[in-house]
Amino acid sequence: MNRPLSGAGLGFRRELIEPLKHSVPNVIDFFEVAPENWAGLGGRSAKDLRHFTERYPFVCHGLSLSLGGPAPLDTQLLHKTKAFMKAHGMQLFTEHLSWCSDESHLYDLLPIPCTQEAVMWTAKRIKQAQDILEMRIGIENASTYIAPPGAEMSEAEFVAAVVREADCLLHLDVNNIYVNSQNFGFDALDYLNTLPLERTCYVHVAGHYVEPDGLLIDTHGAEVVDPVWHLLLAAYERMGGDVPTCLERDFNLPSLNELTVEVMQIARLQAQAPRMKKVA
Template sequence: MKHITLSGAGLGLRRELLSAFEADVPDCINFFEVSPENWIDIGGKQGKIFRQLTEEYSFVAHGLSLSIGGPAELDVAFLQRLKAFLDTHHMALYSEHLSYCSDEGHLYDLFPIPFTEEAVRHVAERMRIAQDILERPIALENPSYYVKPVWADMDELAFINAVLDETDCALHLDINNVYVNSLNHHYDATQFINSLPSERVVYGHVAGHELDKSGVIIDTHGQATCVPVWALLDLAYKKFGVFPCLLERDFNLPPLVELLTEIEHIASLQRNNGGMHGRV
């Protein structure tokens, strides 16, 4: 098995980019990220290119459908297929959203979990089961959300910290989600980041967002990263030290050169804060 390292700046791999990366991967891209659900059954020429890339470069898997906070039983069959995928492609890290997306069926969106002590225990038990099946740790991502949970014993920050303590897991820190939530739910993003536990942060995301006509900020991953999000990433590096960070861009894909400019910005912030280090 290849030696797996995770450091520097990365890009979410989209199928539209496969042919370009088959020919050449720019030096500024240190790793790629994929959602297993979009790649687990890929075959043919695209599957061959994907396998070649995972053999040569470091990869992260960022899940969409584990539904770690959901009410329905965990999908054990899916977890077993997921384990084979993670092992086959030498994934350096697997992370999932601290949310839920299924009940009696798949709901095709990510919904917030009630900020309660009961929910903390529920997530911790499901994390234990999932990690036992996968035989690897799961890092949890702070999600964006647009409606506050009706039931709450605590606020978002206290809930995230409680889950991290109860599960003893790592934090996948999505900087854009912090910024989006701070605007939609009226809290101080700087204070939020400063109140997270330094020892838990192992990985990060930056992305763009859009203003809906309703006045809500939507985490679309369809625009360039904005200046305030870059500033929060810089703050996070000063607070936690340098961690691997990925550029998310799912829609309105611009020319590759524009994506590379953002990746190079991540790298410059990493250099300015002490270099390119890994946490995984």
């Protein structure tokens, strides 16, 4: 089950299982799952997942590890995730550079202050997670809607500092860069160029929602817009087109055929970009 991860992929949703069982489009090279939603399940859900993990590579993308949070790291979740990944032959785990819990889960991904103290705190917790999982993990730049006070560096500089201090990998989300650039008024390409793109192990692309007042919300519930496609191509031109890239679509799910059109767009942009081997 240890298949190489490459190409263009799609988030694995229960609503898509039946059409995918009928036929998986050739352009879909892999799938992504959240361990919180699948680990430990039995019955039909477990059988359905096994049906696909025996045939396709899967990425494990966490939602609730709260790497920047104040509470002790959830080592029980990490051990559960490790067993889940081993059972299904998954070779890559990624998580958000954010926090989402203290005494209980807050069910939102909150921004971490961009300070040197937070760099060291978060990197220490990432190292702990890597020690438990026995692998380097990818850390995703998150969408944010408030800027914590006391910033000592830009958001992009903070992401880069954490990745380097933790000696982990980068999970690049181009839609999150675009959303934040519009909401906070910075240049998305400058942000992209600040990141250690040579460490990129995985990419997300998604759609978002625009509020009546112009605020962008990272919903994963709409089609990818042209500026995000352009930013994805710019990322490929800097790091190469051979980084596995997943289309996220969590709400307002269209048909599998419509999703496949966007996965095909990922594959087309990958084919246009140079092939470069990352130095992790």
